[in-house]
Amino acid sequence: MAPHAEIDKSSSDRAGNVGNDHEGSSSFRKELFTVKSPNVVYTEKEVLTKYTYRTTSVTRDDTGDYTVTPRETQYDFKFDRNVPKVGVMLVGWGGNNGTTVTAGIIANRRGLVWDTREGPRNANYYGSVVMGSTMKLGTDAKTQRDVNIPFHNVLPMVHPNDLVIGGWDISSLNLSDAMDRAAVLEPTLKMQVKKEMATMTPLPSIYYPDFIASNQGDRADNIINGSVACMGHVDHIRQDIRDFKRVNNLDKVIVQWTANTERFADVVAGVNDTADNLLKAIEEGQAEIAPSTIFAVACILENAPFINGSPQNTFVPGAIDLAERYGAFIGGDDFKSGQTKMKSALVEFLINAGIKVTSIASYNHLGNNDGKNLSEQKQFRSKEISKSNVVDDMVDANNVLYKDGEHPDHTVVIKYMPAVGDNKRALDEYYAEIFLGGHQTISIFNVCEDSLLASPLIIDLVLITEVMTRIQWKASSNDGSATAYQGFHSVLSILSYMLKAPLTPPGTPVVNALAKQRAALTNIFRACVGLEPESDMSLEHKLF
Ligand SMILES: NC(=O)c1ccc[n+]([C@@H]2O[C@H](COP(=O)([O-])OP(=O)(O)OC[C@H]3O[C@@H](n4cnc5c(N)ncnc54)[C@H](O)[C@@H]3O)[C@@H](O)[C@H]2O)c1
Numbered sequence: 323m324a325p326h327a328e329i330d331k332s333s334s335d336r337a338g339n340v341g342n343d344h345e346g347s348s349s350f351r352k353e354l355f356t357v358k359s360p361n362v363v364y365t366e367k368e369v370l371t372k373y374t375y376r377t378t379s380v381t382r383d384d385t386g387d388y389t390v391t392p393r394e395t396q397y398d399f400k401f402d403r404n405v406p407k408v409g410v411m412l413v414g415w416g417g418n419n420g421t422t423v424t425a426g427i428i429a430n431r432r433g434l435v436w437d438t439r440e441g442p443r444n445a446n447y448y449g450s451v452v453m454g455s456t457m458k459l460g461t462d463a464k465t466q467r468d469v470n471i472p473f474h475n476v477l478p479m480v481h482p483n484d485l486v487i488g489g490w491d492i493s494s495l496n497l498s499d500a501m502d503r504a505a506v507l508e509p510t511l512k513m514q515v516k517k518e519m520a521t522m523t524p525l526p527s528i529y530y531p532d533f534i535a536s537n538q539g540d541r542a543d544n545i546i547n548g549s550v551a552c553m554g555h556v557d558h559i560r561q562d563i564r565d566f567k568r569v570n571n572l573d574k575v576i577v578q579w580t581a582n583t584e585r586f587a588d589v590v591a592g593v594n595d596t597a598d599n600l601l602k603a604i605e606e607g608q609a610e611i612a613p614s615t616i617f618a619v620a621c622i623l624e625n626a627p628f629i630n631g632s633p634q635n636t637f638v639p640g641a642i643d644l645a646e647r648y649g650a651f652i653g654g655d656d657f658k659s660g661q662t663k664m665k666s667a668l669v670e671f672l673i674n675a676g677i678k679v680t681s682i683a684s685y686n687h688l689g690n691n692d693g694k695n696l697s698e699q700k701q702f703r704s705k706e707i708s709k710s711n712v713v714d715d716m717v718d719a720n721n722v723l724y725k726d727g728e729h730p731d732h733t734v735v736i737k738y739m740p741a742v743g744d745n746k747r748a749l750d751e752y753y754a755e756i757f758l759g760g761h762q763t764i765s766i767f768n769v770c771e772d773s774l775l776a777s778p779l780i781i782d783l784v785l786i787t788e789v790m791t792r793i794q795w796k797a798s799s800n801d802g803s804a805t806a807y808q809g810f811h812s813v814l815s816i817l818s819y820m821l822k823a824p825l826t827p828p829g830t831p832v833v834n835a836l837a838k839q840r841a842a843l844t845n846i847f848r849a850c851v852g853l854e855p856e857s858d859m860s861l862e863h864k865l866f
């Protein structure tokens with residue numbers, strides 16, 4: 323791996339950022355494998371694939387009988403092999419997650435080791451599906467045993483060590499002081515990154531007090547003038563993105579909201595229901611436009627992908643309409659880091675095992691500033707919504723256990739308890755009906771170090787979103803007619819594995835089941851290099 327140059331201090335002074343000015347980690351430039359197939363062509367810059375997408379079409383006649391027909395749809399995929407230089411701008415950079423992910427990337431970039439009570443600890447990217455997990459590539463031609471590769475080798479990807487980081491915060495604290503305020507990391511690690519982080523200062527941000535808890539007001543000392551939406555705020559943020567990109571000589575910038583949870587905005591006809599109405603409402607200074615929506619609009623207009631890591635309805639219909647109009651990528655909502663991630667895996671397992679979950683009680687308390695913001699009802703309500711719908715798809719998919727409209731009881735409670743800081747306590751009880759009137763009760767006590775669980779998701783969201791900007795597709799034409807390549811739909815539902823309340827293209831189904839989400843992500847990336855979906859059939863071990 324190329325040695326990392328000193329942090330470019332001049333750029334960090336101007337645009338509140340950290341990064342390195344070397345070209346990118348060479349270990350991520352060369353693909354790990356080559357696909358040998360008549361349907362896959364490698365050029366110097368691209369991989370061109372003819373992909374057969376196999377589905378099963380179902381019809382049902384008026385007697386209730388099903389007929390199923392295997393379908394094949396031919397797609398051409400074009401994947402840009404060139405790994406760009408990428409910057410990530412975090413809204414809420416001075417928060418628990420923002421400081422933690424920044425320190426984590428510095429620690430990994432420099433290969434830091436720090437002492438703890440349990441002994442020395444090395445920097446790692448555990449908790450990142452891209453950097454910490456593997457996928458089955460295929461089976462060994464000789465031994466027929468599975469060959470598994472690191473997930474990040476399935477396609478040429480940006481290395482997180484090469485990300486240039488910057489962002490905004492309504493608090494003026496530099497990243498070192500903000501890291502101390504967050505109280506997430508070990509002092510022995512903090513002391514090794516403090517100097518670099520002290521040179522990073524968040525850009526001023528927009529602050530509309532009505533959208534976050536009133537208890538956040540005391541940290542709002544780094545704000546752009548104006549307390550309601552205006553086009554000047556959109557333009558200011560767009561200029562910030564352009565400056566960050568220019569100063570750091572970036573090819574792409576991806577923006578993520580990891581700022582406080584906002585209250586839901588009312589969706590009002592004529593205000594935020596269409597792209598034109600939303601732009602007009604911003605021009606007019608409508609009070610119902612949230613800061614996160616202003617950031618979303620700015621990013622869409624600047625063609626910088628925007629991901630919402632919080633639960634509020636940033637993407638009002640007008641914002642989605644605008645993204646579709648400009649072909650800009652958006653994704654959200656609400657990082658899925660601990661309690662909900664466990665729930666989406668456990669409930670999928672129980673229901674798929676034919677066990678009827680009838681009650682889910684989810685309580686948690688936490689003591690960080692996120693918890694403080696959520697201690698006010700309107701902000702809690704945003705989080706309650708995103709945490710409450712996460713089992714709907716699994717329940718709806720099983721009409722053996724559940725009648726139409728039947729759902730488990732589900733309650734979500736969040737309490738602010740300063741003493742526990744970032745180490746959230748999640749207490750869950752899953753109650754289920756089993757064979758012959760029996761019951762199964764599963765109680766879980768899950769201590770989630772929230773920011774250490776969320777930070778790898780921030781990295782995954784950046785890396786996967788960046789890959790999506792390099793994938794194009796078109797329907798294969800057999801008659802020689804030339805159809806144009808296009809990108810995936812603006813709403814990146816492929817990001818759902820990292821998110822509690824996955825945003826999907828309007829009218830399309832929401833999948834929350836964790837295994838299904840990971841399979842979709844894995845198999846779409848495999849398809850880009852002409853590989854079939856991962857199958858666990860293992861017929862080679864069953865038919866002999
Ligand atoms: N495990 C997790 O940490 C987790 C999981 C899911 C979702 N989230 C969400 O991620 C967000 C951040 O979590 P956190 O623990 O880092 O919280 P935090 O309160 O430590 O950080 C939020 C930061 O946003 C800043 N901020 C608020 N409004 C802003 C604005 N308009 N512009 C710029 N900055 C603004 C605050 O000053 C603060 O520094 C929260 O919305 C939280 O609900 C966190």
Ligand SMILES: O=P([O-])([O-])O[C@@H]1[C@@H](O)[C@H](O)[C@@H](O)[C@H](O)[C@@H]1O
Nearest residue numbers: 657658659660661662686692736
């Ligand atoms: O992802 P998850 O652990 O289910 O949910 C978490 C909640 O339990 C917590 O109360 C909240 O503060 C975090 O922002 C996060 O949303």
